[in-house]
Amino acid sequence: MKNRAKTPFSRIIGNTSVLLTGRILNAICSFIYIPWTVRTLGLDGFGVMLLVTVYATLIADLTHLQSWQPLLHYGTSSFRQGRDRFFYNVLAFAVRADYLSGILGLVIGLVGIFAFGDMMGWPREIRPTAAWCMITLLFMNMSWSIGVMRLLNRFKLSTTFEFVATMVRTLGSFIGYELHCGVKFFIVMWCVSQVVQFICNTTMGIILVRRNVSSPFPWKELFLPSAPIPGAWKLMLGTSASQAIVSLLRPISTLIVGARLGAADAAIFRVAMQVTSALAKPATVLLPAMYPEFVRLRDEEDWSGLRATIFRILKAVGLFSVAVILVALLFGGPILDFMLHRHSAGGGVLIGILALSAMIDISIIPFEPLLTVIGHVGYVLRCKVATLVIDVPLLFAAMYLWGIDGAAIGSVVASMILFGLLGGRAAKLLFGRHDGAAMTAPVRRI
Structure with a gap:
């Protein structure tokens, strides 16, 4: 009974706190x-x-x-x-x-x-x-x-x-x-x-x-x-392909840096990404906590509750993304030097660029679960494919011009593209009709 009295947002935050402690x-x-x-x-x-x-x-x-x-x-x-x-x-x-x-x-x-x-x-x-x-x-x-x-x-x-x-x-x-x-x-x-x-x-x-x-x-x-x-295979393959593309964007940057610039630069780039990911982790751990609550709200057809929960999450991640940028600019360089046990020239700039990418990624967090649970898995997948197709050649060009910083700039551009595509569709749903018809999920349930 006590758990039922909690709001979806409070349950999400509670589970996120548990995940965050572990991270x-x-x-x-x-x-x-x-x-x-x-x-x-x-x-x-x-x-x-x-x-x-x-x-x-x-x-x-x-x-x-x-x-x-x-x-x-x-x-x-x-x-x-x-x-x-x-x-x-x-x-x-x-x-x-x-x-x-x-x-x-x-x-x-x-x-x-x-x-x-x-x-x-x-x-x-x-x-x-x-x-x-x-x-x-x-x-x-x-x-x-x-x-x-x-x-x-x-x-x-x-x-x-x-x-x-x-x-x-x-x-x-x-x-x-x-x-x-x-x-x-x-x-x-x-x-x-x-x-x-x-x-x-x-x-x-x-x-x-x-x-x-x-x-x-x-x-x-x-x-x-x-x-x-x-519909199970369609849902699983769609979400799996979508997640695979996201997973591909960052590791492929490390592998390309290693192939073109050497293992040492690959290590610097990888650790820099780990530092910015660690700074953004409190917001990104919201993602696994959101799905169970979004599914429950969808099953109950509580569309107003779903909107209210998403708006509260957006406010929270917006404030947090600003904090990530400030911390990265102030302490990112020294943290990178400590992790590598050596001074990395330009490490502060690299951290700053990657932190900007992380800030944009944080802002995307509520959109994918929303679109997934209401049956827009195919759209999410198409957006990520488009992002990947644009990002890979851009990554090579940026690395040719700016070296390791170019790889970080490529991450920023990819994040901006995905934010525009997913955010635009989510905005149409959130600010559309309020009778729930626009957010009715085509996903079948057993």
Whole structure:
């Protein structure tokens, strides 16, 4: 009863606070393990390690099927109404999608290493280790368990497990620092941290399902679906492709910087992006907390409540984005120098440009969940494809003219394009008719 008395905005902020606490702890750990890694490997060695782990993360993001989306969209109402059979049908769909994406990621990752290793500027001696690292892709997609935790409002659990994985990486970095280990050791420890997080999330997902659903899970549902879920594949593929494009924009910048300017510049650019991302993190963690509430408001057809919630979120992120710019301009350069354990000429300018991109990204935050839950997934995807098509050639041109700063300028332009496209459509919905017809979701629910 107490939870029901809360407003959607207060629940979003409450869950965001939980997620933010975890991200702050993870950021603190990164201030520990990154300097240890840089001091042990040197900037060039650290850059090589980053190229491998960024590549693995990029492949995981590109092949990751957002199975938690159909789990929330199609499974929320059946779960709350106690229709276990329908809920298990959706849950099995999500589990199958996770493991399918993991296998696909492994295949693409291995092919990419041996086909494009030279183009990406990787030393030949590191490629066998990178190939073994790709096995980790089987464990990096945990959407179904994350979806269960979000459905049950158990955000603390996923945050805790993420922190456990970060602590594993921090401990591994300390061991590597003390024993003067090489690049391969630090890559292996990164892989171990991913596997640990997978084990924690999957185990808890199974426990939560057993505790909160009265009937046992029909395991044959994983292999022999009892009924199709109309629209589930379209929703999942649309949101997955949309997320893959966003995930592609930033890592591809790092890989291109590494290929054109060298591993050292790639390390500087990557760490600078991590600094600005950390500054913007309090706002970006709103995103996973918004989806469950937006779905609930949509299912209840509470359009006025949805509008009010979005307007409050926009006010909050607007104020926060200004704070991000100020902090980046004042402290961004020194933070970057500390992280790299060396002075980076022009680091303050680089941080400032990337902070501007982060500020624009923060302003976009409420638009994508709104458009997704009311059935405009296709439009969101088209906007992101257009942004990517424009941004990649622009990135090459800007890097040719301004070097590493050009890559940051490319990020700003991409953010501005996406803001204009998504913000324009969202404004039409929010400021349109007030009878709810303009915001009626075409998404079917079981």
